[in-house]
Amino acid sequence: xxxxxxxxxxxxxxxxxxxxxxxxxxxxxxxxxxxxxxxxxxxxxxxxxxxxxxxxxxxxxxxxxxxxxxxxxxxxxxxxxxxxxxxxxxxxxxxxxxxxxxxxxxxxxxxxxxxxxxxxxxxxxxxxxxx
Numbered sequence: 001x002x003x004x005x006x007x008x009x010x011x012x013x014x015x016x017x018x019x020x021x022x023x024x025x026x027x028x029x030x031x032x033x034x035x036x037x038x039x040x041x042x043x044x045x046x047x048x049x050x051x052x053x054x055x056x057x058x059x060x061x062x063x064x065x066x067x068x069x070x071x072x073x074x075x076x077x078x079x080x081x082x083x084x085x086x087x088x089x090x091x092x093x094x095x096x097x098x099x100x101x102x103x104x105x106x107x108x109x110x111x112x113x114x115x116x117x118x119x120x121x122x123x124x125x126x127x128x129x130x131x
Contacts, residue, residue, distance in 0.1 A: 058121040065113035071105050081118035088119070088126040 052060075055078060062068045062077045072080065087097050094115070101111040112130065119127035 054121040058117050061117035061121070062114060065110055065117070067106065067110050067114055071110070077114070080114065081122050084115060084118040085123035085126065088123060094128075 058078065058081060059068060059074045062072075062074075068074050068077050084097055084101075087100070097115060098111055101114065104111075106114065116127070116130055
């Protein structure tokens, strides 16, 4: 049961990663998020690299990998990273997590980068550094 919930959560998070900050209504119309919802983080002062939070470091990593903003917004990428951790916590293997990620628009390299960043910054007990 936990595994099924983790797969569902990861799939739902992955589905949300194709957006650019706009929401689509059931009728197919697109509505934009208010600017304040997407620019709040930009208004805060940027801490030094030593003071950066795990979330900020994760976002930097997925931006460097070309995942944000090309394939997902920063909040959607964070949600997906947390879903990856939940999936590992529910007992999924790396191949199972990667198979779920394969349903999205990311390249294999980007999927690996996302998995590495998620486990490095959000659930380090599941992090296995890439060779």
